[in-house]
Amino acid sequence: MLETELIKAAVAGDIDSFGRLAQRHYPALVAIGYSVLSDHGLAEDAAQEAFARALASLPSLRNKARFGPWLARICRNVANDMAAARARRPRTEDAPSAATDKNDDDIQAVRRALTQLPVSTRELIVLRYYDGLSYDEISSALGISKASINGRLTRAKRKMAKYLQRDGFLGSSI
């Protein structure tokens, strides 16, 4: 079923259509959550809470063509709220992932560079590399063209490279 048909049905009250949309957009939303929270578990919580908030506003969704960016915005807000709440609590360590086990200098340096990026730039990088979203999926989530994604990614990586150089990281990989 086409995304536009699913959105139309969901707005009209069909919860199953909303479910299918939620499953499609889940990876992108988790990536967005991760770009803010840097925590896999919390990122999934943020995405799921975003669906709850989206459901409440769905009947009044005006621009159905921008469903993806609308969801992304909600998720971003949820993640920001969670980050603010977390900042008020004592910090806990992020659960280790497959990547965090590789404790080599290159990876740590890249992670540091990532945290130095502006939030929106970091989000784009995470969308692309966190769980390998395609340009089509990123385009759907952010509502920007594939050409624009390419340009922004190029700029984002250039910025990362600059941060890495400033950080004294001159690894052979870049």
Added chain:
Amino acid sequence: MKPSEHDKKFDELISRAISRQRPKLDFDKWQKDHQKQIQDFKAATEPVPESVRPPNIGRIIMKSRITKFAAAAAIIVAAAVLMHYVGSPIESVALADVLERIEQVQAFMYRTKMTMTGAMMPGMPKEMEGMVTTSEGMVTVSNKYGVKVETTTVLKLSQEDQKEMTQQMYILPDQKVWITVMPEQKKYTRMELDDDLLARMRKQNNDPREMIKQIMNRKYIELGRSVIDGVEVEGFETTDPNFMAGMSKDVKIRLWVDVENRLPVRAEMDLQPNEQMQIHYVIYDYQWNIPVAESDFEPVIPGDFTAFPTDGIKMPPRTEQAAVEGLKFFAEIFGQYPKKVDWINLMQEFGNRMQEFRKLKDSESPAGEQMPDKLRQKLNIKEGQSEEEKATQFATQFLDMMRPVQSLSMFYMLLVADKKDPAYYGESVGPDDADAVLMRWKISDDQYRVIYGDLTAENVNAEQLAQLESPPSQ
């Protein structure tokens, strides 16, 4: 062009640093965890019988037009008064003598005349674009007691369709309050002033000094000598668009100063904030060093006057957080950020967008469907009220609704006034341009505060800002 080996390696490195297995949503579990939300959603999407549909807000708004715009005019006048208090430090010296002379004056009076032409009010329909608003006022300023402004404003659509209203405003620093009395409506309202604004008022000692400081702070020319009402005067003129916090692209400000005593005799302002609107403002009949008494600044509120529903509200906050709330609020209603954030253009854009909703409402059914929920909630006008009640309720709710965007505008105007090198890109950046710079200003010699399209904010240095503001590569 194929990616280079170097690019591939960098891609692999980033992937290794952050990649993980693609997550999957267990929607059945999600449904179990969110039963209440699903219940509410189903209730909200059930068809609504015609008899319980919300009232047609657009139609209510369009009734009692002039009455309603009177309230909006009051907002603009109030904003214009506020503009006097967001000035800048002095740099030039050419007018310093004049300013020094005024600083020695303890109390003075002047008269004002203002003509505004064009569609400047929120929600104004097209047929009202030719409306002319004229205002005459008398202002008394005392360093000790405060400011009193008495104005008579006429809103004129045609010979048959016009409304006159008078208003007295008192700014009383000791009581930290701004009181407005509206005799025709037998209403009054008080607004609490915060310490920051009061400090600015005290520091700048009120108009016309602020105008002089503004002129001194801009590029200006000397107009030479002339004679006004038998007094030999010398003129100064600025056409710098940054005058008055950049609220108008086309600006012409002229100040005429008495050659003998170096005190202002007359000031003229021509502003064109946008193509549809023109403002001509004259300040004249200055009287310097007049005797004043505390009783001159005591508000006259007869016993049968009642408090306007907004009575007691505080001045909208002028913080970054409040500005972000204003942007968020605007985007939630209209799906975009305001194109400009100076007060008059912001008000006009708000009005034009309300108009668009009305057009949509006229062309599609059911009525009111196009009105965003947020707006509908805010303008929860009840049926069965008199036109006067509806107008009052509209004005109250409109003022309340405008508070976040008012904060945004005032915050930006203060950045301009404080020379924080602000820039706003609402014309090209929308809520979906997450990584684009929407607004920025300087916070130290090499640091800027940036608000992005997704309304997140961070501090960047000048170099990073240059990168962020550079056009994207192809």
